[in-house]
Amino acid sequence: MLVYAGYFLAFLGLVFLALALYIWRQGDADFVFDTTSRSQLVLERETADEMVFAFNVPFRNRGSQQGTLMDVFVRPWIPKEQFSAAELTTKVTVASCPRSDGYWEATLFPNEKLEHDIAVIKLRFHSEGGDIRQAMAQIVDLPLNIIYQVVARAEWYLSKTMLELPMEEFHAAMQNDRGQK
Amino acid sequence: MAVEEARVELVPVKTHIVTKRDNIVDVIEKYAGPDMGPDDVVSVAESVVAITQGRYRRPEEMSPGIMAHVLARFVHRDSSCSSACGMQATIDEGGALRVLFAFIVGGIAKVFGKSGVFYRLAGEQAALIDDVTGTMPPFDKMLVFGPKEPVKVAEAIKARLGCYGAAVADVNDLKRAAVLGVTEGLQPAELSRILIHNPFGNANQQTPIVIIKNYAAAAAKRG
Numbered sequence: 001m002l003v004y005a006g007y008f009l010a011f012l013g014l015v016f017l018a019l020a021l022y023i024w025r026q027g028d029a030d031f032v033f034d035t036t037s038r039s040q041l042v043l044e045r046e047t048a049d050e051m052v053f054a055f056n057v058p059f060r061n062r063g064s065q066q067g068t069l070m071d072v073f074v075r076p077w078i079p080k081e082q083f084s085a086a087e088l089t090t091k092v093t094v095a096s097c098p099r100s101d102g103y104w105e106a107t108l109f110p111n112e113k114l115e116h117d118i119a120v121i122k123l124r125f126h127s128e129g130g131d132i133r134q135a136m137a138q139i140v141d142l143p144l145n146i147i148y149q150v151v152a153r154a155e156w157y158l159s160k161t162m163l164e165l166p167m168e169e170f171h172a173a174m175q176n177d178r179g180q181k
Numbered sequence: 182m183a184v185e186e187a188r189v190e191l192v193p194v195k196t197h198i199v200t201k202r203d204n205i206v207d208v209i210e211k212y213a214g215p216d217m218g219p220d221d222v223v224s225v226a227e228s229v230v231a232i233t234q235g236r237y238r239r240p241e242e243m244s245p246g247i248m249a250h251v252l253a254r255f256v257h258r259d260s261s262c263s264s265a266c267g268m269q270a271t272i273d274e275g276g277a278l279r280v281l282f283a284f285i286v287g288g289i290a291k292v293f294g295k296s297g298v299f300y301r302l303a304g305e306q307a308a309l310i311d312d313v314t315g316t317m318p319p320f321d322k323m324l325v326f327g328p329k330e331p332v333k334v335a336e337a338i339k340a341r342l343g344c345y346g347a348a349v350a351d352v353n354d355l356k357r358a359a360v361l362g363v364t365e366g367l368q369p370a371e372l373s374r375i376l377i378h379n380p381f382g383n384a385n386q387q388t389p390i391v392i393i394k395n396y397a398a399a400a401a402k403r404g
Contacts, residue, residue, distance in 0.1 A: 023254050066258055068313050070240070070322050106314045106321040151313050153253060155265045156240045 029067020029152035033059040035163035043177040058116035061109040067152035077143040085135035086125040188399035191380040193388035201235040220397040222346040229389040230328035245269040261312035275304030331362025345397040
């Protein structure tokens with residue numbers, strides 16, 4: 001009896017191993033935001049009390065399975081102790097299917113893509129004091145988390161990628177805009 | 182009795198974004214009622230009916246079990262059951278034993294070249310569940326199930342609007358049209374043929390209702 005039980009357990013073990021190998025071999029979606037290849041900041045819009053900067057971050061699904069980006073958002077790490085001259089809000093959209101409302105529409109991306117899609121990130125600085133240029137003169141290096149939610153073969157998960165926008169890039173964007181006007 | 186398609190006219194009707202706060206009969210009466218006549222059949226997209234019934238869930242609200250994780254791995258990637266959450270939704274609707282049975286039999290059938298057996302055995306909801314991205318915002322981030330009691334829904338629509346008939350349909354752009362519930366006297370196969378080119382449009386067009394104008398008159402003429 002014990003022998004048969006042992007055989008049965010061994011069989012179950014083999015089945016478990018086979019399943020594990022199959023799942024491992026099948027793989028899953030794997031999204032990567034290539035922050036090293038991002039574009040430079042551009043000052044997209046300016047009023048007396050507001051500036052909107054934009055930049056692009058290429059991303060792709062390099063995994064072996066297609067997957068859905070359920071949500072993508074940007075979380076800046078800029079506490080008021082460091083910079084309080086303007087309030088910052090952010091929006092992210094896909095360049096191929098842009099939205100202006102800040103809503104990330106869940107999108108299925110094919111697997112093993114060699115070409116990148118583009119995430120367009122917009123940073124809106126609003127100065128309560130009414131002089132945005134004066135406020136932005138105080139800007140510091142800005143760490144940003146790109147946080148994204150993935151649904152694929154496995155259970156959904158959140159992941160994040162960090163990048164930092166140096167203050168010089170903000171100044172250059174404002175300078176370039178002034179030069180073009 | 183075949184209906185002369187040349188005589189019927191398909192009129193898509195735009196609505197607001199329907200939610201679980203809406204009653205589907207009220208929505209149809211509001212947007213399609215003025216254009217409806219006694220010879221017309223009104224068809225409504227099954228996903229919208231399901232949404233008004235609250236039949237949707239977020240992946241975050243679900244806890245896929247081991248069975249869902251494993252079975253999802255063996256389903257074609259384009260199926261709503263290919264994600265752990267999609268498969269768990271199928272299990273929740275159809276029952277674990279039934280889905281496991283369907284999986285085993287479906288797998289054997291697949292070996293012999295016969296597809297679709299899993300969906301036929303796993304329960305009527307298995308083929309109706311839309312995984313995330315399957316519906317327009319804000320339901321793009323949710324799994325939307327099939328509607329409950331589509332025949333009763335169709336009957337309620339007809340009773341309120343006084344139209345010739347009503348149908349709840351599942352139609353997509355891949356030339357697939359399935360009629361889930363119809364009122365008495367209508368032929369599901371006939372309606373599927375009429376709706377095959379997806380007059381509901383894509384999700385972003387917000388036209389979940391289609392009036393099939395002159396259906397009764399065309400059918401009578403043919404008969």
